[in-house]
Amino acid sequence: xxxxxxxxxxxxxxxxxxxxxxxxxxxxxxxLDTINLSYATKSGMKTIxxxxxxxxGWATQTALEFAIPLI
Numbered sequence: 001x002x003x004x005x006x007x008x009x010x011x012x013x014x015x016x017x018x019x020x021x022x023x024x025x026x027x028x029x030x031x032l033d034t035i036n037l038s039y040a041t042k043s044g045m046k047t048i049x050x051x052x053x054x055x056x057g058w059a060t061q062t063a064l065e066f067a068i069p070l071i
Contacts (some may be wrong), residue, residue: 010061014068019029022068026061033057037064 009026018020025036033054037049051062 001018005029006034009057012065013062014065018068024061024064026057028054030055035064 006027006029009028010024011026012024014022014024023036023038025038027034027036029061031054032051033056034049034051035057036047036049038045050060065070
């Protein structure tokens, strides 16, 4: 049985107006994309992950890149 590898598609660092830095990672496994949003907290790093079809992965990442600096 073949294993499907996670392929790193894109990594971005986005800086918010109040100085917080967020890291966006998009990986692809088959036709599904996983978007990870990571940011620093007092107790360490916090990561939020969501899986979606590849077609929506690029659009979601672009929307997050635009919206995060406005927070």
